[in-house]
């Protein structure tokens with residue numbers, strides 16, 4: 001057992017621009033390293049990430065001085081362990097399980113998708129992020145949560161404000177102020193629907209939480225987890241997958257010809273560029289991880305984006321390859337907090353959004369492949385994806 005290496009050379013600007021060469025270096029030389037710029041130990045190998053995920057008692061989701069708790073309150077299910085977490089999680093589970101997704105939501109996701117594409121199909125050009133992926137993710141989320149009066153623009157704004165506050169390590173007052181406004185607006189929207197849903201239960205997440213006996217504060221806080229966690233990731237996986245297919249015409253031909261299923265495209269896209277790259281854990285007792293001694297109170301960054309490119313597990317991990325041998329990736333996490341929106345994302349993007357895009361926009365082409373820039377390491381995705389097609 002050794003003390004961890006200190007990776008002073010790593011800075012947040014480089015990580016946000018392109019974290020993958022940095023992760024490869026860390027996996028090879030210091031798989032559990034103290035990274036001062038991130039103010040935590042980064043865990044970058046697949047097996048070590050799995051070891052963290054398997055032991056919630058030692059690697060806790062309850063982080064001291066958590067920005068997420070400051071942003072949305074102490075009742076957030078993502079910052080709970082054990083029974084307290086399970087109770088909140090179970091309350092939201094039924095509407096996002098595969099059966100409900102198939103029967104309740106898939107038809108609604110199709111309607112939302114068709115309506116959005118119809119609005120710009122005649123234009124012949126669009127930005128896939130701003131014009132399609134972002135409003136689609138937000139509209140689908142509003143449908144699922146049961147917030148009929150919230151527009152896609154509202155949900156996008158709330159989501160970004162909450163995410164920025166959860167990552168507000170610089171303690172910027174403007175970020176807290178924007179978060180406070182978003183929190184007030186979400187609370188008002190929920191407070192407005194609760195009396196009606198109490199009288200008229202439906203299939204939505206808010207209704208499920210109410211029926212499970214969560215109190216209004218618990219509902220308000222955890223709807224914000226859905227809003228913070230349910231927009232950027234489906235948006236980014238759609239944009240990454242579309243870009244990757246358009247830059248790999250041979251793979252696109254196989255997909256359109258039915259040789260490669262859309263499911264494989266979705267799973268490879270989330271492995272290749274994981275929309276959530278890193279999430280936090282805190283060590284509760286002295287322990288060894290990857291040969292390194294950690295102590296109670298140490299803060300970890302669980303870098304699933306790196307685990308998903310670990311060459312010890314995946315062949316040619318930096319290549320986008322929809323035909324690769326299927327192995328379990330960690331894009332949705334791997335433990336008790338495994339993403340509750342997994343089946344929603346698979347259906348709304350993998351089964352509906354992506355196929356509809358290629359079906360309805362003939363001759364879809366990247367306007368300038370070299371101009372597509374990906375950004376971020378905690379969350380990562382393309383900032384914009386300009387495309388053209390035959391209108």
Ligand code: HEM
Nearest residue numbers: 077078229230233234237279331332333337339340341345
């Ligand atoms: C491709 C899309 C998505 C990816 C890659 C993704 C990824 C993740 C990951 C990695 C976690 C675990 C975080 C942690 O352990 O700290 C998580 C948790 C969560 N996700 Fe997702 N997510 C996606 C879409 C969604 C959607 C669409 C929703 C909402 C409908 C959602 C709701 C949640 C919730 C509520 C949790 C917390 C679960 C818990 O604490 O038990 N996610 N997600």
